Amino acid sequence: MFKKAIVSCAALLLSAACAGPGPAGDAPDYPNDEIRLIVPYAAGGPTDIAGRAVARFLERDLGQPVVVENLLGASATTGTTELVQSKPDGYTIEMATTSPLVLVPQLQNLGYDKDSVATIGVSMQIASVLAVRADSPYRTAEEFFVAARQNPDRITVSLPGANTPQGIELRRLRDEHGVALSLVPFNGDAEAVATLLGGNSDAFFGSSGDVVMSRIRSGEFRALTVGSAQRLPYLPDTPTFTELGFAGLTLSTSTYGLVAPDGTPPEITKRLEEALRAALEDPAVREQIGAEYIPAQFIGAQDFRSLLDESWAIYEPILRR
Template sequence: MRRSRICATVLVLALAAAGCANSDPTAGADEYPADEIRMVVTYAAGGPTDLGGRAVARHMEEKYGVPVVAENVEGASGGIGTAEVANSKPDGYTIAMTTASAVSRVPLIEDVGYTFEDLTPIGTVTVGPGMVYVPAGSPYQSGEDLFAAAKANPDTITVGTPGAQSPQHVELVRMKELYGVSFRIVPFEGESPAMTGLIGGNVDAVFGSNAQVSLAQVDEGKARVVAVGAAERLEYVPDAPTLVELGFPELTFGNSTFILAAPAETPAEIVASLESALQEALADPETVKVLGEERVAPEFIGSEELSGQMRAEVDQIGPILQKLFA
């Protein structure tokens, strides 16, 4: 009897030890990756987040020799998919292709089940300056025309955005608050659906980014860019003035940064591996061709630098967001 009790005790301790080992997020870091990686794309298929994520996933598959499966989990301006990743096991096998806004701004606006602290930025994939589009046949020939009409006729001109908590949506709310220019804002679940709405005549304008899906409409003569949210004019749309030039000096936050992120407490070795894989992907001409050369930052922005940038933005714009969306 005594021997049976001792054996039972040893077995329980052994199982407990095994359980602790399996719950350790650093377990297996040296062999990473040994299994399929799931990349949660937090916006709709066909948009810039989706196209960018799938391009990076293909390169990672080649590097790692394991499947990297991109899956669209859209909603709440990227918040639903980002929450899924934030609350997943921090072992590097579930990562997010999302936006800096979804990680840092959205949790400040509404309860989405995570905070900025629940995720670890891996690196920047692309940077998209905000751009205001109108259909080719729009009566608004310029940004001046569009904003003057909105000021004269509040809440009548419709403007689509990539989401209700997207940087572009927030800037339109701030435009009303600071300058009395009021649009009827129509949030979509991503930029691709927003541009479809624009070309289909469902909205008068779209405040999006320089996503290829959007610029393609310009190249095809179906849309025009009448303003940009960048600090300076963009050489590929040189005739489009900045919002600052148009009399909105404080509207400098309407730009999209697309990033890879992992759950907080993901082992540093795994974050470093994913960061390196992303950097290699962004140096690959085929990946850059899909992403769009104008969207890839000249210098790679890795985990530490990106985390610092996002933290600084949270500190700067956080109080503004909480006031606007209280």
């Protein structure tokens, strides 16, 4: 009887060992349930557009529903806090930006930072544009900045958030170049663009994604300057800040990418990385996001981690002034 019990117990242990870890750590079994994809900004902006385009592809590729949830607020830290506090099992991911991962944690004690997430890959990178309505009195960037110097803190600029790369860049414009604008932050580009469209701000400074580019192409908005180091191929006649004499203002490009909670098994993040790579090669996804915003070379988990580390090092001395 005792020997039989030992044999039975050994058989059970062998069976458990052969079965391996449960679903959370077993990549071949992942996913076997619905995936939640958090977007920490309002619907209609570039993060939301990218998140939904990628989610639709992931559903087909992974064979499970991917539900997009907009959890906005507090410079995108509301949604990111929800992510880092979630179980690291691959069933909660986020379409994040560098703002809540790199910028805000250096300005506020959030209980998390860039190292609280497992990187998956970059979905897009978008340079910034300063735009005004077509009926604005500022016909050129030069006229805009002359007026701003003459009227400090009077010209209002709607932003996708206070502690975004764009918000930090305009604070640098004030501190390093003496041009003080009145900054009005919102929960993402869509809200900020709508504010300018409604005539409730003088200008918009945010990502040059379709939410603003569609207005520029239609003639409703006029682009004054871009925040990239070089002129943009899709705005070839629009000068950079550097060309206008504002040296160093080249840090406002927004990076968007998928992340999971720290501690997510590497087999799962690898599976998601492979799915994201395939998504960004899909013609439908490229059309929805905008092929011009997708990096020519895929930026995977390791390079995305390096990008966050480098961004932290660049912004740290700026934010500690």
